[in-house]
Amino acid sequence: MALPAWWESCRRWVLRPPGTTVRLRPLQERVQRAAQREGQLERLDDVALSALCRQSRADRDGVEFAAAARESARRALGLRPYDEQLTGALALAQGRIVQMATGEGKTLTAAIAAAALSADGPVHVLTVNDYLAGRDAQWMRPLYERLGVSVGWITELSTQEARREAYACDVTYVSVTEAGFDFLRDGLCTDLAERVQQPLGAVIVDEADSILVDEARVPLVLAGSTLTGQxxxxxxxxxxxxxxxxxxxxxxxxxxxxxxxxxxxxxxxxxxxxxxxxxxxxxxxxxxxxxxxxxxxxxxxxxxxxxxxxxxxxxxxxxxxxxxxxxxxxxxxxxxxxxxxxxxxxxxAILATITLQAFINQYSRVAGMTGTALPVGDQLLEFYGLEIVVLPPHRPCIREDEPDRVYATSEQRDAAVVAQVATTHATGRPVLLATPSVAESEALGTRLRDAGIDCTVLNAKNDAMEAAVVAEAGTLGAVIVSTQMTGRGVDIRLGGSDQHDHARITATGGLYVIGVGRHDSGRVDDQIRGRSGRQGDPGGSVFFVSMQDDLITRFAPEKLPRLQPAPDGRLAQPAALRVVADAQRIAEQVNLEIHRNTWRYHHLLEQHRTTVAQLREDLLTSDRADRMTARHRPADHARLVQAHGRDRVARAAQAIVLHHLDMAWADHLRDMGELRESIHLHAFANLDPLDEYHRAAIPAFRQLIPAVEQRSAETLAGLDLSDPDWAPSDLGLERPSATWTYVVDDSPFGVDMERFFAGVIGLLRAGWQAV
The missing domain is CATH 3.90.1440.10 (SecA, preprotein cross-linking domain)
Known part of the structure; x- marks a missing residue:
């Protein structure tokens, strides 16, 4: 008996990854309709095509704009977007996370989506570094111009005026940290004209899983320039x-x-x-x-x-x-x-701070791209309410992914790696090795050179130089050692960047990726594998792991004595592969729990920051400071108004209240930082540290604004505005002469709270063993 259609719909909904993926068919149908317009648009001249682009940007259906963008990209860049790229662009414009494999053309996909989103206001494209921000903006500029969209970019070296001009564009490319720091600096301005950013609208996040999940809890910090002794x-x-x-x-x-x-x-x-x-x-x-x-x-x-x-x-x-x-x-x-x-x-002193997660949530619409979104789909939904669109590759992936090769010791593992590279290199096949640390990449590079194998080691050098080297990683006989590949922003094409030797490299089997040690996150390993097999090219990948790797010794140490190695140190038993897989699953679960608990601490501070920011905006855009001081010191306020006029007194009151608010907020951040560093000690008294943190933090914040009002009123009482050049510094209300920014690699738990997660590890181990 045939089941009703609604039952089949429910079944598909239940069986898909929970709360993560979105059906492709509706988007693909729009792209097919756009393809039907391709012949007509090819006959339009440039003026008519540009006019169509401008008219269709605000089209919610997106079909006409997708068709116009495809023809514009062909004329401006010499690139005809694939159907998959247009599908991805439509998904981004809807506020989704798009999973696209390496080499599938995320840069062009994002540009089309950003142009569409710009119809509703400024759009930021957030990258992982300055190099990619500048490169992508300049590369896509001819397309943006044809679409009637202005584009700018920002780097760490951009001046304040250059930042203001770039943010005034329809689309701005900027690294996530630079955008966050500009947000913090704007939040401390004493004049609206000093701000560089526009109100935050839509954002497209490159390497979305890395920025939105891995680095989400990382606080950006704006600090005063004073130094303390050491x-x-x-x-x-x-x-x-x-x-x-x-x-x-x-x-x-x-x-x-x-x-x-x-x-x-x-x-x-x-x-x-x-x-x-x-x-x-x-x-x-x-x-x-x-x-x-x-x-x-x-x-x-x-x-x-x-x-x-x-x-x-x-x-x-x-x-x-x-x-x-x-x-x-x-x-x-x-x-x-x-x-x-x-x-x-x-x-x-810390003047302002915000986590990357809280900063991203300031945008009215969030979308992103990555090659490895599905493994963190539940987290993207939990922390951002974002769903994933998984795009199939334009050409099927034929890469051969070999099982891990596990060894007893790191020395035996590295010897096996060098032997494998020597064998592969002798055929001319290009090799890319990925190591987990700078020290290991240097050591492996030395071993390869000692074995007579010329190699290039990349591990924290200039981004542009690294990109140039990576672009040639697919040439005959190339051997590159790198500390991971996330954020390189460059495809590895067989035969080099111009693919002049493509057929010859294809005959060798394509790029061979060797991972030296597994990472805490399987997504990082997937990104490493994904460097091979681009656009249907042949390729291969394999990971060499040792039981002395940090991942194993931290998360699966009790299983080590059970395994007996072969004479060369290899552990060929299936149990060895299970040890590696279990250790990685445990590491991922522990990191997720740390993320959740970190956010619970920062969530309260973010609520406090939002309250202060709203008050500060009100002080800057209204006469609230004047009314506040008048309410607390009516006689003193009336005397000053009579002597110097309401406008001058109001400006002075605004400067005074802003100063005291900023200093009180800096003091609150300091106190909360000290509280967070010690709050884990309450666990020894069988108290919940998070509850104790809230119990102390909430009353402290409730006193902040009344204290600001009181201090401001007292300052006003002693105010002398007889000097026409009066400035807040005359009352000792000095702001830092300079500010500087940094990112805190921080954990709010302290060492002792990590013991809790050691207990989580034990429970997880028991669970995996039971399975």
């Missing part, structure tokens, strides 16, 4: 250098925490003149010791950070590259700098 950090670093592992301190929680032993505590107390380290009056010393110990025992040079140009530069754990302007919280940053005997950088 005497304590330096002295503690020198003292901690004397500590020996297992005698003075021990590692716990699978190497993610370090603790002093009684012997270590005694050594510190004697060195500090016989103090009691855990006494309340020595909390600053205890904090400095713990930070120095963390820097010594848990952070590794050339893995977690590199030292370059006289400073510590953090390595982005998601991309394996140097993270520009990223730093740890000031105490830990100072500890690492002291550990490396470097001059301290940064410091000073």
């Amino acid at each position: 005497d304590l950090a330096q002295s503690m670093a020198e003292l901690v250098r004397r500590l020996r592992r297992d005698e003075h301190y021990v590692l716990a929680d699978e190497g993610r925490a370090a603790h002093l032993t009684p012997e270590g505590t005694a050594l510190i107390e004697r060195a500090r003149g016989g103090i009691h380290l855990y006494a309340a009056e020595n909390i600053d010393v205890l904090t400095a010791v713990n930070l120095a110990l963390h820097a010594k025992a848990l952070l590794t040079r050339d893995v977690d950070y590199i030292v370059r140009d006289g400073g510590v530069q953090l390595v982005d754990s998601f991309r394996g590259r140097v993270a520009q302007r990223r730093r740890w919280p000031d105490g830990l940053q100072a500890a690492v700098e002291a550990k490396e005997s470097l001059k301290r950088t940064g410091g000073g």
Whole structure:
């Protein structure tokens, strides 16, 4: 008996990935209708085609604009968008996350979508770095001009005026951090004319899973330029250098925490003149010791950070590259700098901060592109309300993905990698190796050269130079070692960027991708594989893993003794593959829980930030400051108005209230930061740290605005406006002479709360073993 149509619809809805994917058919039908217009539009002259583009941009159906954009791209760029690209553009314009494989043409897809979205207001295309922002904007500019859309781009070096001009365009390409920092700076302006951004409308996020999920909890920080001394950090670093592992301190929680032993505590107390380290009056010393110990025992040079140009530069754990302007919280940053005997950088008061997740949610419409969205579909829905459109490749992928090759030790793994590269390289087949860290990429590059194999190592250099090297990774005999491939923004074409030797490389089997070690996220591994097999080209991929890899030792250490290696160290048993897969699943689940809990802490602070921002906007655009001070000090206010006029008093009141509000907010951020760093200690008293955080933070914020009003009124009472050149600085209301920006590589839990997640790991292990 045939089932009713509604039953089949329900069945398909239940069986699809929960809350993540959107049906393709309606979008594909629109693209087919657009294709029917192609012959007619080819006969239009440029003037008529441009007029059609302008008229159809606001068409909600999108069919006419898709057809016009396809013909415009063919004339402007020499590129005819595939049906899949037009489908992706329509999905982006609807506010979806589009999953497109590497090499499928995301840049052109985003440009068509951004042009369509610009009919409703300015659009930002957020990239992972400055290089891609400039490259994509300039590459797509001829298309935008034909579509009647203005385009600009911003880099870290852009002046304030250049930023204002770029943001005034219909479409602006900018890295996500630069856009976030401009948002923070605009939030501290004392004059509306100083702002550079327009109200945030639509946004298209490149590498959406990386930005929206992996880096979502990363706070952007705008700080004052004042510096603090590092005497304590330096002295503690020198003292901690004397500590020996297992005698003075021990590692716990699978190497993610370090603790002093009684012997270590005694050594510190004697060195500090016989103090009691855990006494309340020595909390600053205890904090400095713990930070120095963390820097010594848990952070590794050339893995977690590199030292370059006289400073510590953090390595982005998601991309394996140097993270520009990223730093740890000031105490830990100072500890690492002291550990490396470097001059301290940064410091000073935090004036404003926002997480990337909260910043993205400021936009009225969010869309994004990536090659690996489905694995985080539930998170995209949970945190942003975004669904995914999965596009099929223009040509079927014929890449051969081999099973992992697992070895007992990292030494045996690396020897096998070099042997495999030598065998492959002898045939002329290009090889791309991806390593998890800077140190491993350098070490592997050295081993390859010692074996007589010439190679290029990429691991945190200039973005443009790296892109040029990657573009030629598909040439005959090329061997490139890289720390991951996310955000490179360049396709690897067989035969080189001009594909002059395409047939010859195809005959060798195409690009061979070798992953050296699995990553905490399977999506990163998928992105590495995706560099091969572009647009139906042949290719292959394989991962070499060792049981000494960080992923295994952290998340599946108890399974190691059960496996017996072959003489060359290889573990051929199916159980070895299960160990790797289980470790990666556990790592992904733990990272998800950390993301959720981090957001719970930042969510309250974001509510506070929104309240302050709304008040600040009201102060800038109305006479609220004048009314506020008049209400608190009516006599003083009336005296000033009589002597100097209402307009002048109102301007002075606005400057005074804005200053006190900004300083109170900076103090609140400092207090919340200190509270968050210590709140995990409540867990020892069987209290929920998050509840205790809210219990302290909410009353503190309730006092902020009344305190601002009181301080502003007191300042007004002593105001003397007789000097025609009066400025707020005359009352000591000084703002920082300069500001600087950075990204905090932070966790709000502290080391002890990570013990909770160690417990989660144990439960997950038990679950996987039961399965």
